[in-house]
Amino acid sequence: MSSLSWQQAVYDVIKSGGINLIGYVPDAGHAALINSAKADDAMHAVVMTTEEEGIPLCSGAWLGGMRSLLLMQSSGVGNCVNMLSLQRSARFPMVILVTMRGEYAEFNPWQIPMGSTTQAVLELCGFKVERVDSAADAAETVQAAIDFAFNSNVGVAVLLSQKMLGRKKWVE
Amino acid sequence: MLERRTVVARLLENRDNAVVVSGLGSPTYDVAAVSPSDRNYYLWGAMGGAAMMGFGLALAQPDLHVIVITGDGEALMGMGSLATIGANQPGNLSIVVLDNEHYGETGMQQSHLGMGVDLCAVAAACGFTQACSVTTEVELQTVVSTFHETTATKFLLVKVSPESPPRVMPTRDAVENKITLRRALGTA
Numbered sequence: 001m002s003s004l005s006w007q008q009a010v011y012d013v014i015k016s017g018g019i020n021l022i023g024y025v026p027d028a029g030h031a032a033l034i035n036s037a038k039a040d041d042a043m044h045a046v047v048m049t050t051e052e053e054g055i056p057l058c059s060g061a062w063l064g065g066m067r068s069l070l071l072m073q074s075s076g077v078g079n080c081v082n083m084l085s086l087q088r089s090a091r092f093p094m095v096i097l098v099t100m101r102g103e104y105a106e107f108n109p110w111q112i113p114m115g116s117t118t119q120a121v122l123e124l125c126g127f128k129v130e131r132v133d134s135a136a137d138a139a140e141t142v143q144a145a146i147d148f149a150f151n152s153n154v155g156v157a158v159l160l161s162q163k164m165l166g167r168k169k170w171v172e
Numbered sequence: 173m174l175e176r177r178t179v180v181a182r183l184l185e186n187r188d189n190a191v192v193v194s195g196l197g198s199p200t201y202d203v204a205a206v207s208p209s210d211r212n213y214y215l216w217g218a219m220g221g222a223a224m225m226g227f228g229l230a231l232a233q234p235d236l237h238v239i240v241i242t243g244d245g246e247a248l249m250g251m252g253s254l255a256t257i258g259a260n261q262p263g264n265l266s267i268v269v270l271d272n273e274h275y276g277e278t279g280m281q282q283s284h285l286g287m288g289v290d291l292c293a294v295a296a297a298c299g300f301t302q303a304c305s306v307t308t309e310v311e312l313q314t315v316v317s318t319f320h321e322t323t324a325t326k327f328l329l330v331k332v333s334p335e336s337p338p339r340v341m342p343t344r345d346a347v348e349n350k351i352t353l354r355r356a357l358g359t360a
Contacts, residue, residue, distance in 0.1 A: 021231060044231050046260060049252030056221030057228040060193070063213060063350065064232025065359030086218040086225075090346035 007032035009139035010097075014069060017146035019095075020044060021061050021068035023054040029099030029165040030071040044068075051076030055083040059092045067150060070096045074118040074159075075111065084125040084155070093149040096127075096157045097142065104163035119159060127155040135164055174312060176270050176332040180241060181206040182316050183268060187239070190320065191229055191357070195222035195242025197277035198336065199270055203241055205340035210356035213349055214342045220249030223267050227257050230265040233357065237264055237322050244271040244285045251294065257325060258298030266319065266326040267295075272334040280334060295327035303327040 011033055014022070021044040022037045024030060037045035048054055054070040061068040072080075077098060087094045101108075102115020122129050128148065132141050138160065145156040176198065184192065184207040192212045194203040199222075200214045213229075215222055226240035247269045257265065273286030285291055295303035302324050306312050315328060343349050354360035 021228070046227075046231075046256065048256050052220070053224045053250070053253050053256055056218060056224035059221075060213075060225035060228025060230075061232045062228075063225075063353050063359070064191075064229045064236075064357065065354070066228075066232035068228070083218055083221055086215075086221060086346075089217065090350045092350070 006135040006138045008036070010142050011036040013139050013143040013146065015040075017143065017150075018067045019069045019146070020066050021046065021057070022071060023048055023057045023068065024071035025051050025073070025076050027071070027073040027099045028168060029073070029160060030097070033071060033097075051079045052083045054096075055080055055086050055094070058094050059086050059090065062092050067093075067146075069146070070094070072096060072098055074098055074100045074102060074115045077118045077121055077157075078114045081121065081125065084127070087155045088126040091153040092155070093153050094155040095142075095145050095149045096155070098157055098159045099165055100159055100162045102162075104161065105167050106162065107168065122157045125155075127157045129157045129159060131159040131161060133161045133164055138164070173333040174307070174309070174330060175335070175337075176272065177202050177206055177337050179270065179312060179330050179332060182312060183241075183319055184239070186320060187237075188320065190237040190239055191233065191353070192239045192241060193222055193226045193229065195219075195240070195246035197243055197246065199241045199243050199246070201337070201339045201341065202270070204342035205337070208342065210352050212342070213353050216344050216346075219246055220253075222246055223250050223253045223257060226265055226267065227253070227260070227262060230262040232359075234262075234264055237266065237320055240265070240267045242267070242269055243276065244269055244273060244283050244291065245275045247291060248284055251291075254295050254298040254300070254327070258295070258300055261299065261325050263324055264322040266328070268328045268330060270332050271329050272332050274334050276334070276336055292327070292329040295329075300325055300327040304329070306330040
């Protein structure tokens with residue numbers, strides 16, 4: 001399965017899951033999803049200055065009856081920590097897709113501290129975490145995360161592994 | 173100088189079916205005191221998140237006026253969200269900052285807004301076409317007269333006296349508040 005096709009499959013389950021709002025801080029691994037969201041008239045695509053903004057964005061949308069989802073890089077999870085108390089206090093359904101850095105073939109050592117603690121931080125904050133290492137599992141896992149979050153009022157994060165996403169090209 | 177609870181009462185007296193998100197601390201007590209409603213969401217934490225919470229609500233409920241009432245310290249912590257909201261211009265969202273130039277909840281320490289920072293200019297620079305500072309009764313009256321017209325994203329910085337009226341405490345149960353508001357909006 002090509003990298004493009006798993007991203008299209010993920011976007012398809014986002015649509016079939018009734019999501020109408022995607023908040024994001026850009027990452028190369030999310031580029032195709034972001035492009036799909038921006039090209040879709042039925043999707044609000046909101047670029048944020050920091051990932052932290054996404055937690056109240058999704059919470060407010062849910063109060064108003066809209067399903068939403070967040071895209072961020074592993075470093076962005078650290079920016080969300082106190083704000084995640086909003087999800088936990090109110091039991092807002094929430095889905096975060098996280099592209100991982102700081103692991104497979106990482107070039108930039110500055111990505112390692114947050115990347116190596118991303119899953120633990122999310123779990124400490126009460127999120128359920130699923131990790132995807134194979135492109136073939138991506139869409140099914142995201143679909144399960146959407147069902148889990150919105151049926152059971154929980155926060156669910158899907159970690160997309162750096163090995164699956166492919167090496168970042170540092171020299172063009 | 174304007175009194176915070178009077179300001180909130182005047183802005184919300186004709187709120188009709190508007191939804192209100194209150195920032196933690198005094199704004200939550202102010203909204204609970206003068207305009208209790210099932211259409212309020214009272215924050216007791218998530219500092220810096222009030223404006224974005226209102227933005228999410230405004231996107232989900234485009235036909236309702238969504239009003240964020242918060243303090244200067246809370247607004248400063250979420251200053252980046254002014255850029256996010258300004259880039260999107262939801263016409264049905266109003267952000268009201270009750271600016272007493274202090275962190276009232278923690279012992280009245282001075283905030284940046286008492287040290288020369290102009291948050292209204294920040295909002296204007298972020299694209300809020302209706303960004304204005306309100307310091308007098310006459311200015312408040314002008315603002316109140318068009319406050320519920322949802323034609324442009326509003327940012328109001330209202331200078332209020334640094335006094336703390338008696339606390340009126342709404343529910344601190346965020347789940348209960350969620351269910352109450354969603355039922356009121358018919359989204360539960």
